[in-house]
Amino acid sequence: xxxxxxxxxxxxxxxxxxxxxxxxxxxxxxxxxxxxxxxxxxxxxxxxxxxxxxxxxxxxxxxxxxxxxxxxxxxxxxxxxxxxxxxxxxxxxxxxxxxxxxxxxxxxxxxxxxxx
Amino acid sequence: xxxxxxxxxxxxxxxxxxxxxxxxxxxxxxxxxxxxxxxxxxxxxxxxxxxxxxxxxxxxxxxxxxxxxxxxxxxxxxxxxxxxxxxxxxxxxxxxxxxxxxxxxxxxxx
Numbered sequence: 705x706x707x708x709x710x711x712x713x714x715x716x717x718x719x720x721x722x723x724x725x726x727x728x729x730x731x732x733x734x735x736x737x738x739x740x741x742x743x744x745x746x747x748x749x750x751x752x753x754x755x756x757x758x759x760x761x762x763x764x765x766x767x768x769x770x771x772x773x774x775x776x777x778x779x780x781x782x783x784x785x786x787x788x789x790x791x792x793x794x795x796x797x798x799x800x801x802x803x804x805x806x807x808x809x810x811x812x813x814x815x816x817x818x819x820x
Numbered sequence: 821x822x823x824x825x826x827x828x829x830x831x832x833x834x835x836x837x838x839x840x841x842x843x844x845x846x847x848x849x850x851x852x853x854x855x856x857x858x859x860x861x862x863x864x865x866x867x868x869x870x871x872x873x874x875x876x877x878x879x880x881x882x883x884x885x886x887x888x889x890x891x892x893x894x895x896x897x898x899x900x901x902x903x904x905x906x907x908x909x910x911x912x913x914x915x916x917x918x919x920x921x922x923x924x925x926x927x928x929x930x
Contacts, residue, residue: 735916746920804911809865812862
């Protein structure tokens with residue numbers, strides 16, 4: 705069964721450094737997302753992306769964050785200058801269609817980001 | 821607001837049935853998903869309800885009442901591998917953002 709893949713599985717970085725989290729969504733999916741989960745807390749929405757542009761973003765997704773689909777397969781999340789509170793598990797997800805059309809999100813296994 | 825509330829933890833015996841309740845504020849949501857999440861892993865899709873009523877999928881069933889802002893996930897014939905967190909997830913009526921509940925950790929005992 706096709707799956708969403710994310711790399712790396714773990715990333716340790718120093719405060720103030722830039723990180724890029726990488727994702728390969730399922731190939732025939734059109735909608736892409738980033739979510740994050742701080743240890744012991746709820747999964748939180750960051751951003752959704754469709755038709756090569758951001759369709760929605762949360763208040764967490766400030767100017768330090770950006771997303772890109774640089775080619776036909778990758779979907780990346782960049783954090784420009786990491787803060788301690790950015791430490792979390794970051795999940796990439798994709799859906800074939802709009803989830804309102806009963807098209808569920810498929811999540812990758814996540815990248816655990818630790819900012820020291 | 822768009823709060824989603826579910827119990828924090830439940831314990832059940834292998835072979836038994838467990839019902840996980842979820843309540844949400846009715847305004848703003850278009851449908852309810854249920855996801856399963858094992859510790860340290862990705863959430864995996866279980867079910868989606870957009871209309872009132874019961875959706876059955878093998879050992880798992882999900883129910884929705886939109887007027888009451890209430891859903892439940894029913895797990896039958898529990899197996900040890902069902903020990904996981906079960907996430908009640910609302911889909912915004914406008915846009916495609918998912919709002920996650922805190923999850924219910926289910927522990928299945930022999």
